[in-house]
Amino acid sequence: MEIREGVFGEVNGQEVKIFTLINSSGMELSCINYGCTITKVLVPDQNDKVENVVLGFDSIEEYINHSPFFGCVVGRVAGRIASSQFELDGITYDLPNNEGVNHLHGGDLGFDKVIWDAKVEKGADELKVIFSHESSDGTAGYPGTVTVNITYTLNNKNELDISYYATTDKKTLINLTNHSYFNLSGDLKRDILEHELTLKSDHFLKLSDSLLPTGELEAVDGTAFDFRNGRKIKDGVQSDHQQNKLVSGGYDHPLVLSTNREEEICLIDHQNGRKLIVETDEPSVVLYTSNMMADDFEIRGVTARKHLGVCLETQHHPDAIHHPTFPSIVLDKDEKYRKSTKYRFSVM
Secondary structure (H helix, E strand, O other), X not given: OEEEEEEEEEEOOEEEEEEEEEOOOOOEEEEEOEOOEEEEEEEEOOOOOEEEOEOOOOOHHHHHHHXXXXXXXXXXXXXXXXXXXXXXXXXXXXXXXXXXXEEEOOOOOOHHHOEOEEEEEEOOOEEEEEEEEEEOOOHHHOOOOEEEEEEEEEEOOOEEEEEEEEEEOOOEEOEOEEOOEEOOOOOOOOOOOOOEEEEOEEEEEEEOOOOOEEEEEEEOOOOOOXXXXXXXXXXXXXXXXXXXXXXXXXOEEEEEEOOOOOOOEEEEEOOOOEEEEEEEOOOEEEEEOOOOOOOOOEEXXXXXXXXXXXXXXXXXXXXXXXXXXXXXXXXXXXXXXXXXXXXXXXXX
């Protein structure tokens, strides 16, 4: 096992570092301390051909100019907050609106734009990059000074574990996720429409025209949202269901997980046999099939386009602060935020 460190670029005079973790089973993970961004994940297919299976760039300038949250950690709160405002203990907090009137993924200066402190650890059978950051009281309108640690751990079983830990000195909101776009075809040879997704979920959250949860849970039965026995991504793109059409063909929806830590999410490319299993302790996963991706930039020589990647954003329900029936995203000063998600790569 090996860890390599280098310089990726510079942002406002600050050096951006890149870390490459290499295990003994043919897998490599590269990440930078700008937004804890995963830039590459190299894994073998059924013929032992090692290729990259995430969307990313080779320069910091491309991330700044073009990235639709490729591979980064988003926060303080993942997803949308309606009207860029929320109330805690009778106090109203105003947030920057960066998607119409709503607040998305922590705003224009969210965790994805931060240069994090980073250190590495090497064990006998695992490698770690530990990112840390202190977000001061009032940053992006959020209350409380929040201390965050995010650890990427790669082992020899081709498993990547992402663990999140946070504390605050004042009651606040927190809901973190990694926003990687997966494409198991390898080096973006194909789009993800033929990928098969199996997902243990009986309900999805209905979205409004503003792509915010209405609060209603809809049964997946008889819809393109029923992944319990596996289905191809293209089913949602071709679906006439109003919710699929609402998001420009495909998915941008929270699916409520019916189980945890039991291979609840499985993505397969049958053409090369690559398989990704995701296990988490989060209550939902936002399935996004890059329906809104622009085509005015390139991703390592491939022109960007719709349906080039699929995001599996494990998290609490979006806009939970406005829906008392949703699992809470409030973190008090005497509490600890601990969450983790494991990504296991293999072949069929």
